[in-house]
Amino acid sequence: MLIHNKSIVLTIIMTLSPMALADDLGQTIVMQGNGKGAMACSICHGASGAGQAQAAFPKLAGLDPEYMQKQLEDFTTAKRNNPVMSPIAKALTKEEAVAVSSYFAQMPTPAPASANVDEPLIQAGKRLAEEGNWANDIPSCFACHGTNANGIGANFPALAGQHASYIEQQLNAWRSGQRSNDPNQLMASVSQRLSEAEIKAVSAFLANLSVTEH
């Protein structure tokens, strides 16, 4: 009886805990939108957060929650200018942005999105990701995005298994200045030194990488 009571209390505490509420809120917005201008995230990013390769909608499942929060914040400014995401981000409250970020962050990471079999392209991308191209002052991707591009904290997102189309689009956005929300302009500096061929190769390689579990 005593144990039974305890478990009831525990259930109530867990149900009412801010985390659980945030999860509910996150799930609601992801699946249904917030009814105030932010449509359901799942329409483009999928219910499992896998994104869509053809449309260059990024995979969000398993990304760092603070990283995603920051992106939603930056979409409301000129730092990350995007005609689709900017109005949605502006329609989200801070609390809602935190909730959807946490919701996607705790999702299991889907298998690699791409099945690119252009082996020479993949190998060229692998060299760049693992070694960099120091003749042109380009460090390896892994130096900052972590071993196997699994991501490091809020500033260096995971790239393993991300859609090649999205990575390519973002590298070009940095080059053009359409995206300028990287800390200390680290990615802008590197992307400006990347050639078109290098961008294609490294995007293909990273998309083919499986995320290794932490």
Added chain:
Amino acid sequence: MLVVFMLHTKINIKVMPKLNLRVLRLQLGAVLLSSLTLSQAFAADKDYQVELPAAPEGSVTFTSPNEADIPNNAFGDAVRYGQSLFTNTQQLRGKYVGNELNCSNCHINKGRKANAAPLWGAFPMYPAYRKKNDHVNTIDERIQGCFTYSMNGTPPPFGSKELTALVTYHYWLSTGAPVGQALPGRGYPKLDTPAEAPSVSRGEVVYQDNCAICHGDNGAGTQVDGHYAFPPLWGKDSFNWGAGMHRVNTAAGFIKANMPLGKPNSLTDQQAWDVAAFMNSHERPQDPRYNGNIAQTAETFHKHQCFYNKEVDNELRGQGVK
């Protein structure tokens, strides 16, 4: 880790024979010590602190061989093992390595990058007389020095498979480099004396704006799954007070040419000097040559641009952290 050493002040060892013996034991190892008579050791003015000359001017032309061309034989195995030790030096943690660094933290791109103390710039210059320990050093002994200071550890012994592999890796990266000729791109660049003396407080601002994102607000680096993704710059897990990188001038040259990673030469010279001063104004592991007295140790080994035996925020630096 450090190839560049400098100092202007000469000291007379005769005044502290006791300390000198201690130093010799530590530095020379039993083999060399036995062949060195005391009269030789005490005969001349010694300076343990002088830097190597700057790299020659000119564009970098030397290129190391491709990794894919490491031969598939016993020699190639040693090259590969040496490279593995060089990039993941933490596999020697507790044995020869006493901190959380890897060789490749400072010798960027696996020891290949010009102006980041490339191994091809160092290997062909040995054997060489080094004032840091006042005798002719082979490359083996030079690498041992990195373990004592930069890695805050215990050097792998002469003839050990680890040291032999590291030397082999140095040799292979230097394939085709002229012996005994200093190449452009060796060591770290020497910066001109800054317009204003390096400032710790200005450096702190530079640090927070440019470095903290990877190395953390307190210089402790960033860990992922128990491994350092970005290395600690000071404190117990970083290089010790005897490493060349603790010199403000050495660090300034390294930082200017290499940091932030992916944005080389983006800081002004003054910013590089200031942030180097900030980094090196913090406490770190004790100099292994410490003789129990910070002032004496400083007199013998630290009459250069560093914070050993200097006060920072009313605290004496050089006390060491464990």
